Amino acid sequence: MLFGSSGIRQEFSPGLVELALRIGAATADDASTIVVGRDTRMTSELLEHSIVSGMLSAGATVYSCGIAPTPTVAHATGCVDAGCMITASHNPESYNGVKLFNPDGSSFTLRQQAAIEEGLRGTHWKNWDEQGHTFPVDAVDAHRETILDQVSLERPITTVLDCGNGAGSVITPDLLAGAGATVIGLNCNVAGRFARPSEPLEANLPYIGEIVRRREAACAVIHDGDADRMMAFDERGRYIDGDHLLMLFAKYLDRKRVVTTVDASMAIEEVAEVHRTPVGDSFVSEELLSWGDFGGEASG
Structure with a gap:
């Protein structure tokens, strides 16, 4: 195929x-x-x-x-x-x-x-x-306004943002700023060549933790080339992997029935009932049509 x-x-x-x-x-x-x-x-x-x-x-x-x-x-x-x-x-x-x-x-x-x-x-x-x-x-403008109509920060924060020279550069800086964040942008210019490996793995982001600590930021947000993936760092510069992000989002949104993939950590089952699918967002989306109130992949 x-x-x-x-x-x-x-x-x-x-x-x-x-x-x-x-x-x-x-x-x-x-x-x-x-x-x-x-x-x-x-x-x-x-x-x-x-x-x-x-x-x-x-x-x-x-x-x-x-x-x-x-x-x-x-x-x-x-x-x-x-x-x-x-x-x-x-x-x-x-x-x-x-x-x-x-x-x-x-x-x-x-x-x-x-x-x-x-x-x-x-x-x-x-x-x-x-x-x-x-x-x-x-x-892009329509998507940004839709999100900002539903989301705002409870208090002003400083956020480190690395878009990896990808498509996230055209929306995420303005989106975070519009929500009330001060944005420290890295690789947020549109470019056909990526300044770092596109996948937002911890090994590809050795500089982020130090920048978060030095600038006293609340967190860091990291995208891949098309911004369908997002990973994060906390205020101490520690990498937060996709499994923990999935848990955080489900708990914050109070979602009790989560659809994720077979490669996701068992830890998600500590906060919700879980249905698992083969790897791929299409499988997660299809399962959500019949069961669940939240879904995502540990890949970001």
């Missing part, structure tokens, strides 16, 4: 450009309106043009977000038939890929992904007078 648990990810090649074109056309078979966004990788703009061309050739109307985090694209998909993110998430810069979303923000299921793969074998091109159209949208 081309698709894995988090969409398609592979090292960039001319073949990936052609594949993006065909995926775009196949996606438009069942979706007449589609939101498309991309991360900051050097190949993402090219792949966006390719996949959008496929969608247009199949007659779809495409709303282009430009550079946007994966969660922002998922949020924007609520207004259309499908969403598409060009990203390889936390993988190195030489990789790229495609992730597809349903209108409820969930990732395409294995069945939906299999249907797209089957559709790659067909011909989807419309006549010259049936081609689609593209319109720009500001999905």
Whole structure:
């Protein structure tokens, strides 16, 4: 199968450009309106043009977000038939890929992904007078305002933020500042090359703890390349892994039925009843349709 648990990810090649074109056309078979966004990788703009061309050739109307985090694209998909993110998430810069979303923000299921793969074998091109159209949208501003309408800080704090030169750079600094935080930004400029390894593992972030302590910050927030992952440090500069973040969020929100993946720590069962799925956010989302009031992965 081309698709894995988090969409398609592979090292960039001319073949990936052609594949993006065909995926775009196949996606438009069942979706007449589609939101498309991309991360900051050097190949993402090219792949966006390719996949959008496929969608247009199949007659779809495409709303282009430009550079946007994966969660922002998922949020924007609520207004259309499908969403598409060009990203390889936390993988190195030489990789790229495609992730597809349903209108409820969930990732395409294995069945939906299999249907797209089957559709790659067909011909989807419309006549010259049936081609689609593209319109720009500001999905980032809409997402930020939606969050700020629901969240505010109880007191002013100082936060260290490392976006890793990824798509989080276009929303998280303003989001935290809008909520009332003083933000100390690191790698928060959009760049096609990452200043550090994209995955927010403790081993990739040896400098964060010292900055938190020196600046007397309340915490640090760390993103990967498309900002679908978030890890943290506490006020003493100690790394907080995904298992503990999952526990903290469930306890803070008072959620008693949590869906997570099989690789998550047993510790989550100390604060909630737990259902486990295979690794991948699509599995977590699908399980939440029938059970649970909170879900997440320990990967961030």
